[in-house]
Amino acid sequence: MFSLNRSAFLNNPASISGSFPDKHRRILPTRVVVAGSSNRDKSNGSLLMATDESTATLKEMRDGYAEVVDPKSGVSGGVQDVYGEDTATEDQPVTPWSVSVASGYSLLRDPHHNKGLAFSEKERNSHYLRGLLPPTVISQELQVKKMLHNIRQYQVPLQKYMAMMDLQERNQKLFYKLLIDNVEELLPIVYTPTVGEACQKYGSIYSRPQGVFISLKDKGKVLEVLRNWPEKNIQVIVVTDGERILGLGDLGCHGMGIPVGKLSLYTALGGIRPSACLPVTIDVGTNNEKLLDDEFYIGLRQKRAIGQEYAELLHEFMTAVKQNYGERILIQFEDFANHNAFDLLEKYGTTHLVFNDDIQGTASVVLAGLISAMKFLGGSLADQRFLFLGAGEAGTGIAELIALEISKQGLIVSSRLESLQHFKKPWAHEHEPVKELVDAVNAIKPTILIGTSGQGRTFTKEVVEAMASLNEKPIIFSLSNPTSQSECTAEEAYTWSQGRAIFASGSPFDPFEYGDNVFVPGQANNAYIFPGLGLGLIMSGAIRVHDDMLLAAAEALAGQVTQENFDKGLLYPPFKNIRKISAHIAAEVAAKAYELGLATRLPPPKDLVKYAESCMYSPAYRTYR
Ligand SMILES: NC(=O)C1=CN([C@@H]2O[C@H](COP(=O)(O)OP(=O)(O)OC[C@H]3O[C@@H](n4cnc5c(N)ncnc54)[C@H](OP(=O)(O)O)[C@@H]3O)[C@@H](O)[C@H]2O)C=CC1
Numbered sequence: 001m002f003s004l005n006r007s008a009f010l011n012n013p014a015s016i017s018g019s020f021p022d023k024h025r026r027i028l029p030t031r032v033v034v035a036g037s038s039n040r041d042k043s044n045g046s047l048l049m050a051t052d053e054s055t056a057t058l059k060e061m062r063d064g065y066a067e068v069v070d071p072k073s074g075v076s077g078g079v080q081d082v083y084g085e086d087t088a089t090e091d092q093p094v095t096p097w098s099v100s101v102a103s104g105y106s107l108l109r110d111p112h113h114n115k116g117l118a119f120s121e122k123e124r125n126s127h128y129l130r131g132l133l134p135p136t137v138i139s140q141e142l143q144v145k146k147m148l149h150n151i152r153q154y155q156v157p158l159q160k161y162m163a164m165m166d167l168q169e170r171n172q173k174l175f176y177k178l179l180i181d182n183v184e185e186l187l188p189i190v191y192t193p194t195v196g197e198a199c200q201k202y203g204s205i206y207s208r209p210q211g212v213f214i215s216l217k218d219k220g221k222v223l224e225v226l227r228n229w230p231e232k233n234i235q236v237i238v239v240t241d242g243e244r245i246l247g248l249g250d251l252g253c254h255g256m257g258i259p260v261g262k263l264s265l266y267t268a269l270g271g272i273r274p275s276a277c278l279p280v281t282i283d284v285g286t287n288n289e290k291l292l293d294d295e296f297y298i299g300l301r302q303k304r305a306i307g308q309e310y311a312e313l314l315h316e317f318m319t320a321v322k323q324n325y326g327e328r329i330l331i332q333f334e335d336f337a338n339h340n341a342f343d344l345l346e347k348y349g350t351t352h353l354v355f356n357d358d359i360q361g362t363a364s365v366v367l368a369g370l371i372s373a374m375k376f377l378g379g380s381l382a383d384q385r386f387l388f389l390g391a392g393e394a395g396t397g398i399a400e401l402i403a404l405e406i407s408k409q410g411l412i413v414s415s416r417l418e419s420l421q422h423f424k425k426p427w428a429h430e431h432e433p434v435k436e437l438v439d440a441v442n443a444i445k446p447t448i449l450i451g452t453s454g455q456g457r458t459f460t461k462e463v464v465e466a467m468a469s470l471n472e473k474p475i476i477f478s479l480s481n482p483t484s485q486s487e488c489t490a491e492e493a494y495t496w497s498q499g500r501a502i503f504a505s506g507s508p509f510d511p512f513e514y515g516d517n518v519f520v521p522g523q524a525n526n527a528y529i530f531p532g533l534g535l536g537l538i539m540s541g542a543i544r545v546h547d548d549m550l551l552a553a554a555e556a557l558a559g560q561v562t563q564e565n566f567d568k569g570l571l572y573p574p575f576k577n578i579r580k581i582s583a584h585i586a587a588e589v590a591a592k593a594y595e596l597g598l599a600t601r602l603p604p605p606k607d608l609v610k611y612a613e614s615c616m617y618s619p620a621y622r623t624y625r
């Protein structure tokens, strides 16, 4: 296998246009066309490559495979393997390109191409692997079985997490195959709740860079920092500043576990290529005294920068991202504290392709659950009464999207109006102040109770019983993460409502047996939405995120819920079908982008679901000839 040495290109892009030597004809396109300076930033080394037939254009040449792109529309036709027999040899530098061959020991150390014991006899011969591997050749399926067996041996979830991270850094395809094939078992490991503990201990378990850290020390050099990341063709960035990590508070630089986890899901659940995903943590300090005193803390040891200093670093980052990766780079804001989250979204929502997962992704997933609840229970959203515990990003984001759907108002007491943060004000209501949640439930008589407070066990027995006395089928969402912060457990919801609650939670709970029934609690987590939303945005070349896309994503998700799911107590389809679900979400989001004139990849593909599926990354090994 090979990678193109881009130094010549970087030095003098205009000079590079010519043919590869004959011996590479089978493995490389014959004509190299440097992307026009008008539509590509030369400095990141991006290039277009035309195939022999000139019917399609190979772009984003990287480590042995390339994306096939229709030259007229710019629409991607998926990733194509460009390995060939000739790559098996140690090539000499070729002018103007040089081809370096990853083989032998370095091939086994390269997580993108390593196949471990799955290298065939032929590959072992041609890639200098003889003696570096024991004689047995096994299939990827057997490797998955073995890894799963090993992971199941660990009793402690954090150990399972570390084993997964280790695998990701050793053999990327095996990591994704394992995760995709066993998503229900492993999601709680690479994602909530275990990722929360991993962030709390990130300094201790940190071994290798999984993303880019941008700290106050990098002010003025953010673009350079981004260029240090080895992958150039980034399509999605998940960025945090670590100030509100799940419901665990300010974890500073240790928040990196969150973008890493979210992007693993972009690939496993939404099919975005791993090399197109970039986790970023912006380190402006932390106000977490415990971390500042922790000898294993890996971030800046200072209080958080605020005001202009904060805004300037963020602005430099946002500008550099667009400069480096172009107009259509998707940026997902994740786990920022609410005093920055809403402002950042407002500031960059009109200039960048951005969304805030906690505000918008969560809103979309909850709306989907409510739409499916209405579908199976009867009634309309407009007839419901909603009570939220927690009027922050998730709570007000959900309220806003529901309101968009039904044009209804929220439930904050307006006597506090003066002192309220701006994002809470639209939801202020005329009402006597109430101290206890149970009193609010009895006074407001909600049909739907939504917990987004980040405070564990706040839906007490009294609260759930009050909901159950008011409603035949009380709908209760305990959205706060991780499990320790969930407003109530599945067991509590079902027991205290005598098996009548329709319950969903942000972090997973096991099925619960109550009386003659086994209830399977749904997981109301934005992980259902952002991978499909992101795929839809990317495949349509969207330039902005629009609220209608979030509504479309919610409808698409709700459309995947069956009567059979609901009969088990589920408001969401099982995660095991998530790639199919994501394809449907992506298709609806892309359709909306085309409808709104926000899509740039034209003309639109005829069958958007099929197209979404065809764009998805496959974790199956390639044959290296
Ligand atoms: N399931 C999912 O997909 C998602 C779950 N979440 C989870 O939701 C939780 C909240 O996240 P987010 O909204 O972003 O965080 P925010 O900090 O923006 O919001 C939390 C809100 O809860 C309020 N609050 C805290 N304690 C109480 C209490 N005892 N009674 C009433 N209100 C209270 C806070 O009030 P004040 O403003 O006064 O501090 C704040 O407004 C987290 O645990 C997070 O993990 C978030 C996103 C997605």
Ligand SMILES: CC(=O)C(=O)O
Residues within 6 Å of the ligand: 192, 245, 246, 247, 335, 357, 358, 480, 481, 506, 525, 526, 527
């Ligand atoms: C799920 C998620 O985004 C959160 O808890 O913050």
Ligand SMILES: [Mg+2]
Residues within 6 Å of the ligand: 246, 334, 335, 357, 358
């Ligand atoms: Mg989040």
